[in-house]
Amino acid sequence: MxxxxxxxxxxxxxxxxxxxxxxxxxxxxxxxxxxxxxxxxxxxxxxxxxxxxxxxxxxxxxxxxxxxxxxxxxxxxxxxxxxxxxxxxxxxxxxxxxxxxxxxxxxxxxxxxxxxxxxxxxxxxxxxxxxxxxxxxxxxCAAVTAWSGLVTHGQVKPGDSVLVLGTGGVSIFALQFAKMAGARVIATSSSEEKLAKLRQLGADDVINYKTIPDWGGKVKELTDGRGVDHVVEVGGPATIMQSIEACRMGGHIALIGVLTGFAGEVSIPALFANQIRVSGIQVGNRSEQEDMIRAIAANELxxxxxxxxxxxxxxxxxxxxxxxxxxxxxxxxxx
Structure with missing residues (x-):
């Protein structure tokens, strides 16, 4: 072999x-x-x-x-x-x-x-x-991570709003699972071509983070000042503060990735003053995978x-x- x-x-x-x-x-x-x-x-x-x-x-x-x-x-x-x-x-x-x-x-x-x-x-x-x-x-790896962050820990439901960052595997699965759950999705990318593809996958709103560097504020604007219920955070230190800005008071951040590094400054008051719940996600377990696979088959994802x-x-x-x-x-x- x-x-x-x-x-x-x-x-x-x-x-x-x-x-x-x-x-x-x-x-x-x-x-x-x-x-x-x-x-x-x-x-x-x-x-x-x-x-x-x-x-x-x-x-x-x-x-x-x-x-x-x-x-x-x-x-x-x-x-x-x-x-x-x-x-x-x-x-x-x-x-x-x-x-x-x-x-x-x-x-x-x-x-x-x-x-x-x-x-x-x-x-x-x-x-x-x-x-x-x-x-x-x-x-x-990617799908179970998105499932664990949004479904297991986030308990995403119809009518929720979800922010996904970029077009890697976790983010795209998160977009698909969020739409499957009946949520609104806001997605980011630096590529207009990729933003068009995100719309084709079902993203309700898209943001080019190069042309709009304050994309956390733009998310707030798109949600009438409220912020999103869930952020699937894959970037790490260079994106976490914008993700906190984009999250609603009492919302949830699934902290998943370190694409921009392993350490950075985080405003602790921005988290506790807004009562934001942060879940550290490293993939998930076999039971979650089996639940996810049943959902994928049932929804023909x-x-x-x-x-x-x-x-x-x-x-x-x-x-x-x-x-x-x-x-x-x-x-x-x-x-």
Whole structure:
């Protein structure tokens, strides 16, 4: 089987395509023929060495494929089932604990940039009916993160207003889930072309944050001075104060990303004086993923795919992802 290993020191040029024998499933394990993967900010940080991983690690957290063999004692899946990976295989539900971070595919354990993988059954859920393997592969990190921030923690409901930042995977899934819930969506981008695409996806209002640098104030204007009920905050230090400005008194910020850095100044009075609730979100658990997958199937939601690359071009996929030109998910298709 073909697979990619990230050789030390971790860097894009040290992603090596190799041939190895595939394992056989033991008790409690399933053998999966991986058909597609997708890239996330987490994967990029691992492959660039920002997040440390072991020498020879197989990268990529998100994978989808077909069960081709089952070990003894597995009753959750059958041969032929379409499955999708989970970001935290040890987090089945409830509140997180430090133990859930022991196994993170592509970081602390091997990921899915491989034609065939053998994993414990808990590492997968069934894929949504009606989704292709490529579409299913976009779900474990970005979609579950958006779902956890908006649905689990935000309790978004019809009539709410939601602000999403940019056109990455989390933000686009947040737009789709918000519209699915009957909410109004305001979306930002620096590209007029991308803003037009956001409108096509259902965004009710769009803001070019380059031409309108005080976009938090613009959000207040668009909501008649009230502010939005939910902000899906993916930017970090360079955007958080504008997100606070955009949020209504008593509103909710799902704090998800660090696209602009890891540290910055935050006005504490702006948070407590406006009684804004901030939820730190790092993906979600298996139970949330299963809830989300049922909702995706019931609403026939289609993930937005920017571009697919073959496995041997994983470096080019990473470069395209890093360019910031993508709209939606960058994927790997494994023939």
């Amino acid at each position: 073909r697979l990619v290993r990230l050789k030390a020191p971790a860097a894009p040029e040290n992603l090596k395509l190799v041939e190895e024998d595939h394992p056989e499933p033991g008790p409690g394990e399933v053998l999966v023929r991986v058909r597609a993967c997708s890239l996330n900010f987490h994967d990029a940080m691992v492959m660039r060495g920002v997040i440390p991983s072991a020498d020879g690690r197989i990268p990529l957290n998100d994978g989808a494929g077909e069960v081709i063999a089952i070990g003894e004692g597995v009753d959750a899946f059958n041969v032929g089932d379409a499955v999708v990976s989970t970001f935290f295989p040890l987090w089945s539900g409830g509140e997180p604990t430090p133990a859930v971070k022991l196994d993170i595919p592509g970081e602390t354990i091997d990921g899915y940039a491989s034609e065939i993988v053998c994993r414990p059954a808990r590492c997968f859920t069934k894929a949504p009916a009606g989704c292709t393997y490529v579409e299913a592969a976009t779900l474990p 289609k993930p937005v795919i920017d571009r697919c690359f073959p496995l041997e071009d994983i470096g080019a996929a990473l470069a395209h992802y890093g360019s910031g030109k993508h709209f939606g998910k960058v994927c790997i298709e494994i023939d």
